[in-house]
Amino acid sequence: MNLLIIEDDASIQMLLKLSLEVEGFHPTISGTISEGLAELSSRTFDLILLDLMLPDQSGFELLKSLRQSYKDIPVILLTAKNEMNDKILGFQLGADDYLTKPFETRELVMRIRAVMRRMRSESTLPTSETLQVGVIEIDREKRTLRVADQLIKTTSKEFELMWLLCKNPKKVFSREHLLDQVWGYEYYGQTRAVDMLINRLREKLKPHGYVLATVHGMGYKLEV
Structure with missing residues (x-):
């Protein structure tokens, strides 16, 4: 499973890359939104992990664009913000899940797999339903x-x-x-x-x- 991680914190980048590789995922790291969009335009990804606080743009703004141009790719938000309003806004904009920093990588892996199970389940529905x-x-x-x-x-x-x-x-x-x-x-x-x-x-x-x-x-x- 190819994962795109858009996160600017170097320590979190390394933690996620090592932890997800151990679990059999193939993570690609981008430190800015522009880098992430460049990766999206050149490769196919199964899921995106998106930090909300990025140096070149708000993660919320990117999420809006993703739901228009890459609506079939699930997105899990990663953020230091724990305010309920931010969570609600994320879900309203089309996020599939939301995880507040600091988090256990085991929980992140479980949430990734839960989201992908749901996506596979939806893809097996009759096309004429x-x-x-x-x-x-x-x-x-x-x-x-x-x-x-x-x-x-x-x-x-x-x-x-x-x-x-x-x-x-x-x-x-x-x-x-x-x-x-x-x-x-x-x-x-x-x-x-x-x-x-x-x-x-x-x-x-x-x-x-x-x-x-x-x-x-x-x-x-x-x-x-």
Whole structure:
């Protein structure tokens, strides 16, 4: 598995390179965003480890670009910041996981493998898999969401949340269950990320008569 590590701290670069090579990965180190983009344009990578604090640009800005140009490559954020708002922003921009420094390399390896398992699982889905719920049409292969034949733009996490809800219309999901299903692993901590995704989707669906209803004390469900 080829990994691109975009990290400017020399000691962390060396630690990650040695630790990941021992685990059988093939890491490539870039110290800046410009170096990382040059590597991406010349080679194929299976996963990106991205530091948020880089000398030439914010990692958040690069993440936005990656989700447009390299949307099929999973990204795990590495950062010294532990603020919940930074984590939520990272997930909103399309990060697949988030790890706060300092971290155990064993945990990083486990998270890399968990993300790749999820990616392989998604790649085995039938290519024609679509769902129709009333006038909502969601296509897993094309990653499109249409309501009354109108294309609704969604982020990666918004799409996954809608897919889950459309597969189970009127079923109530707890916040913890949505975190587990949409993020792909057990997420310990606040559930504000789910609430923010729900609120954004509500604004997009409301004009068409669809509601992501709150079931007090339980969670959320899709209603007409």
